Amino acid sequence: MRALEILPVEGIGEVRPGDDLARLLAKAAPDLADGDVLVVTQKVVSKAEAQLVPIDPNDPESKARIVAGESVRILRQRGDLVIAETRHGFVCANAGVDLSNVEDGWAALLPEDPDRSARRLRDGLRALMDVHVAIIISDTFGRVWRRGLTDVAIGCAGIRAVVDLRGTADSFGRELAVTEVCVVDELAGAAELVMGKATGVCAAVVRGVDPSWLGRGDVRTDVVRPAAEDLFR
Amino acid sequence: MRALEILPVEGIGEVRPGDDLARLLAKAAPDLADGDVLVVTQKVVSKAEAQLVPIDPNDPESKARIVAGESVRILRQRGDLVIAETRHGFVCANAGVDLSNVEDGWAALLPEDPDRSARRLRDGLRALMDVHVAIIISDTFGRVWRRGLTDVAIGCAGIRAVVDLRGTADSFGRELAVTEVCVVDELAGAAELVMGKATGVCAAVVRGVDPSWLGRGDVRTDVVRPAAEDLFR
Numbered sequence: 466m467r468a469l470e471i472l473p474v475e476g477i478g479e480v481r482p483g484d485d486l487a488r489l490l491a492k493a494a495p496d497l498a499d500g501d502v503l504v505v506t507q508k509v510v511s512k513a514e515a516q517l518v519p520i521d522p523n524d525p526e527s528k529a530r531i532v533a534g535e536s537v538r539i540l541r542q543r544g545d546l547v548i549a550e551t552r553h554g555f556v557c558a559n560a561g562v563d564l565s566n567v568e569d570g571w572a573a574l575l576p577e578d579p580d581r582s583a584r585r586l587r588d589g590l591r592a593l594m595d596v597h598v599a600i601i602i603s604d605t606f607g608r609v610w611r612r613g614l615t616d617v618a619i620g621c622a623g624i625r626a627v628v629d630l631r632g633t634a635d636s637f638g639r640e641l642a643v644t645e646v647c648v649v650d651e652l653a654g655a656a657e658l659v660m661g662k663a664t665g666v667c668a669a670v671v672r673g674v675d676p677s678w679l680g681r682g683d684v685r686t687d688v689v690r691p692a693a694e695d696l697f698r
Numbered sequence: 699m700r701a702l703e704i705l706p707v708e709g710i711g712e713v714r715p716g717d718d719l720a721r722l723l724a725k726a727a728p729d730l731a732d733g734d735v736l737v738v739t740q741k742v743v744s745k746a747e748a749q750l751v752p753i754d755p756n757d758p759e760s761k762a763r764i765v766a767g768e769s770v771r772i773l774r775q776r777g778d779l780v781i782a783e784t785r786h787g788f789v790c791a792n793a794g795v796d797l798s799n800v801e802d803g804w805a806a807l808l809p810e811d812p813d814r815s816a817r818r819l820r821d822g823l824r825a826l827m828d829v830h831v832a833i834i835i836s837d838t839f840g841r842v843w844r845r846g847l848t849d850v851a852i853g854c855a856g857i858r859a860v861v862d863l864r865g866t867a868d869s870f871g872r873e874l875a876v877t878e879v880c881v882v883d884e885l886a887g888a889a890e891l892v893m894g895k896a897t898g899v900c901a902a903v904v905r906g907v908d909p910s911w912l913g914r915g916d917v918r919t920d921v922v923r924p925a926a927e928d929l930f931r
Binding site: 467468469470471472473540541543548555556565605608609610611612613614615616617626627630644645646647648650651652654655657658659661674675687688689690694695696697 | 700701702703704705706773774776781788789798838841842843844845846847848849850859860863877878879880881883884885887888890891892894907908920921922923927928929930
């Protein structure tokens with residue numbers, strides 16, 4: 466078993482609509498190497514992709530309207546808190562609409578297609594640096610049964626999102642029944658540990674992941690649980 | 699921002715009821731240092747604490763009876779899958795009853811009080827090695843809206859389970875509304891990335907965590923969401 470390193474990517478300033486995020490990342494992480502996993506927070510991806518809408522900070526209905534527009538279903542509501550399903554299939558607070566770390570008067574939406582965003586960053590870094598990395602776009606979600614937020618993957622490229630260990634023998638030599646590990650969520654959470662929320666670190670490199678995890682995968686198909694499988698919706 | 703290292707702890711063989719787990723860990727991780735976070739999987743803690751019950755592999759009702767005994771509430775059931783609330787307040791598959799990596803004829807239960815187990819390991823390592831580490835006991839849980847399993851913390855000691863970043867200014871200088879990060883879950887998931895399920899690696903050291911996270915904390919009080927806060931139970 467190899468050790469993992471999690472390295473913050475520092476020095477990326479404020480990201481603006483139309484910025485070439487791959488180029489900013491390449492400049493800030495010049496030592497990116499084949500097999501690295503680069504975790505990038507949703508906020509900077511949304512900003513670079515101009516997924517921003519104006520919001521009136523003096524009108525409490527303004528945010529509610531934006532959240533409604535981003536939702537395909539409202540699952541629960543309690544006071545200000547709306548748990549909504551987005552068109553991507555994510556179930557999260559406020560349908561991913563976020564005002565923190567955004568200029569006053571604007572709200573950030575989730576990327577239109579975060580798996581596509583990840584593929585574009587991967588392709589961009591390959592073109593710029595001749596390097597083959599995996600990309601995870603992360604966001605901060607709550608959990609139904611547990612307090613506190615954790616970062617999870619909302620998009621990925623170049624890595625299998627869920628690694629299926631079914632059929633691997635356990636240490637008693639029997640087949641493990643079901644152990645499908647969502648490694649992209651674990652990697653997103655690990656990256657968050659070196660980012661903090663207010664430090665301006667918007668990306669981290671995870672170095673040393675099992676090479677067998679690298680390959681095709683996306684969050685939309687592999688991680689989002691279809692309604693038919695869902696016991697709680 | 700500091701980099702993190704995640705180091706597998708290798709060489710711990712099969713753990714048996716009554717084994718001194720702190721001593722086994724001290725021997726396998728002789729370079730443990732102050733400020734390290736040691737993540738230990740539930741399975742070896744349960745084994746050392748003799749949280750094992752006999753199970754008849756030929757009687758399909760045998761496991762169901764054990765799961766019922768470990769549950770305070772059954773939330774959902776579909777075929778073989780039971781989503782139950784344990785007396786600790788965890789909501790998980792089969793109330794944490796697990797047959798993988800256990801000798802035939804036995805099932806492992808969750809530790810009686812995983813936060814206490816963590817405190818004991820922390821005290822044991824301090825006594826044996828004169829080292830102040832944080833301990834996280836991890837287990838593999840599913841999620842309501844997302845496929846794939848991730849490791850989360852079921853007990854901890856010496857670390858604040860949820861780090862409250864409320865009131866920290868975002869990079870635009872405004873107060874962040876709510877950013878309570880469940881760092882123990884992110885650390886448990888990060889550790890899983892170097893463990894795998896079938897390799898016999900039952901612990902990992904996370905080195906380099908923010909020293910301000912170290913201190914008093916437990917999972918039972920800080921992470922388990924009380925029913926009154928719960929929108930989905």
